[in-house]
Amino acid sequence: MRILTALQLALALSCLIQLTGCAVNPVTGNRNFTLMSEADEMREGRQAAIEISKAYNTYGGLPALQNYVNEIGQKLARKSHRPQLDYHFTVVDSPEVNAFALPGGHIYLTRGILAYLNSEAELAAVLGHEIGHVTARHSVQQYSAATAANVAAAVGGLVAGIFVPQLGGQLAQGVQSLLGITGSALLSGYGRSHELEADRLGAEYLARSGYDPQAMIKVISVLKNQELFDIEAAKQEGREPRRYHGIFATHPDNDTRLQEVVGEANRYVQPGKIDDRRAEFLHQTEGMIFGDAVSQGVVRGNTFQHKQMGFRLSFPSGWRIRNKPDEVVAVSPDGEAMVVLGPLGDQRGAPADLAQERFRPESPAEILSMTHNGLPVAVVTSIAQGERPFKAAVIYHEDKAYLVAGRGDSPAAFARYRDAISSTIESFRALTDAEKKSAKALEILTIKATNGLSYAGLAKESPLGINAESYLRLLNGQYPEGEPAAGQIIKIVK
Template sequence: MAGRFSAHAFIIGLVAFLSACAADQTGSVLTPATIRVPEQAPKTTGRVRIGDDADHSKLVASFGGEYRAPAAHKLLTEVTERLVRASERPDEAYAVTLLDSPVVNAFALPSGRLYVTRGLLALATDTSEVAAVLAHEIAHVTLRHATARSEMALRSQLVSRVVADVLNDPVTGAQLENQSKFTLARFSREQEFEADTSGVRVLAQAGYDPFGASRFLEALNRTMALKTGNGNAAEPDMLATHPATTERIALVTRAARRIGAPGLGVDERARYLAAIDGLAYGDNPGDGMVRGRRFLHPGLRIAFEVPDAFAIENTRNAVLGTTPEGSRRLLFDQVEASADRGLEEVLRATWNDAIDSTSVENRIIGGHPTVTALSKGKDWTFRLAAIRVGETTYRMIMAAKGATDPDPAFRRWVESLRPIEPEEAASLKPAHLRIVIAAPGDTVESFSRRMVAPDRATDRFLVLNGLERGASVKPGQSYKLIVE
């Protein structure tokens, strides 16, 4: 990730990476009837948009490309067709694309293109849960939510521009623009509630268990708690376009109860697990892999190990990490810098805040030229490093809340950076899901020990299989394991 980077941006970026679906917690849950698009809003195009093929290609590329899993894709297509027949617009056509990404995500284009990541399929435990996600995305399309958001956004931009340029009042124009961001975010959250309510209704009408929606959102919330490392999902963002997951769970649970008691409709668990057996899990080795506290990138031929207590995640542009209480954070990324450019210059050019000149140190670590430095902010203290491995330059940043200098842990982390030998790179295999049938004597603990998990294997086994802490496995029932 090239470009200048500030202490503020560093902290905001790490918070964003840990954020779950979030909302303004002070507002009340609005009913679908409260959603209104201003009459003065400029009108945008309808369901079919020019350039949709280009949007599709960009989206697929940004999520790692299309993932080939014929059985899983067949299931997604059949579920979608069943949901559409039960929807308010049964004549509309949809196409589902499975994305090669470990993140848990699903979204839709107004044209009817639906997208589901393999990370989402790995988290779901039965067909009704995936059907709930698809029903939610179909609702966005049938309710024309993207068009409504575009109209409101265009109107907000128009008002701000008129005030700033035509009326020559840039201050008021900026205030209106800032207010419009909150308005648009709240509007988007209201749409999410409406899509949730509509999705549960269609889910039940299609014959699926309507409580599949709440089960999946519960699993999502537990997954986010695993990421934070402290058992709690991340704090909400006032400008988040999605409500807090806990709010959504309450909403879809109420909607399902209005339809009937648990047990109504099918979940098709066995069919679902059979369809995802062998599904890739976690990072693609070509994009780098997290193994506990280690990060390995066969393509770049590098590896490092983070200090104790840090949990790390490999994102598209950087490796990010945090301790459970959030008082220490780290970032590793690659920066664009020519081989003849000084490493101190690279650090200063990619860090907006003040660097303590007396702290700058030129070193050789593992045979690689390295420059380290200290930067102190109002609330955080940062240690920075620029390291040149061959012709590639990397940054390593560690932050500690308050005035505490994270230097001891930072140095251990930086000194752990090492090259990966070709033999080791070739031996790294992607993890995948294996569906196993519990035998007498199998337990949560014995299954967890068979898991190749980045951390907290028992908790991950429970979440992946929709089990609460203290639950037991049942002989004869199928379960998901993460294996190599």
């Protein structure tokens, strides 16, 4: 679903290239060439917001949290260089870690990024940075640089990336390259100079609103740690690391220029005691969903289950599992084998017919029809020379078809993992009524740390899987080595 909307988004953004000559930049006072008029900027922002609303749902789990984020955002916006704009601040229902701004003042945060923040000041820093992009009109400048030809080329590449197990990673890359052209401005930042300017402006708005501008550096450090951890996890999972918004990617938190631009905001600091309002922030985010929503299917330990689709499947234990919008991918600990689970849409004929259509094996005899756990299944095994061997199954469940496919990077790797791949295929089964009832998303809760409590100890009880200890530290801003102090309020996931 997100793939089509990303495509629509890119096409919508390509329409933003409407140059209206020179205009005055609200932040610098300089005249920028290639800036669209403010009316055009507003209109394009509204159109892009419609596209965003197709790609992301508003997070509805905690209505008070939406109000809270909006209030903080409006407070900062009133102290910005463009206080007259009609700002909108929305928490979207995504486990991704991201924040982005559209032209004209539509600003979005994922619930994924909120999970890793630890105070209202850090939330304000993220919002202030995004407001900075709006007030300095970075998106307008960036969109002017994109061309329709680039978008067309990326779209061509994307359409080629249809879902077949051998191409699992290419699809993601197709989306990424698409975003890399027009959406990069939106989802991954604007390049170093604009990011630094947004940090500078954000720090100024923080100070003017009664927060410590150093929260900007703190939040960059928190999210940088998240990113460093994800690079490690991505290596283990054999995937590309997530590309976050540029504040985290383009400069380290100890960067001299960053220290300088944030330091400039000190002159705006309000007299009196500065409170980062940590307790209030933790209160507002208590009960927020962490990770996958139930509607996206949930991973618990090595099992994936999808309540609406009504099935579960167990991946080999110790494999890294990633629940993506269009598929679930599990990678062996050494990265040499993977299993992909994905929907194939409606049933057409028998499972063997779909398997034939999809894999076109040399002879129909290579397709074996059978029943697993009461479900009709067709299994294809390919160990042809010169190709990466794979074993795949088309499984019919209720009125839909699913694909479970495992492959090794080499014949030796495939031989080593063949049993694990077979067991995964055979574990696909319908959920029981009791399992459907008990399916629930993970939530952020807070506890008061007792003496001697450690993240390793908490990880043992955690549903977060093999990286639980790192996740708990990241969630509490204590990555990579911190431990809870006695009496400290910390976030856990239940």
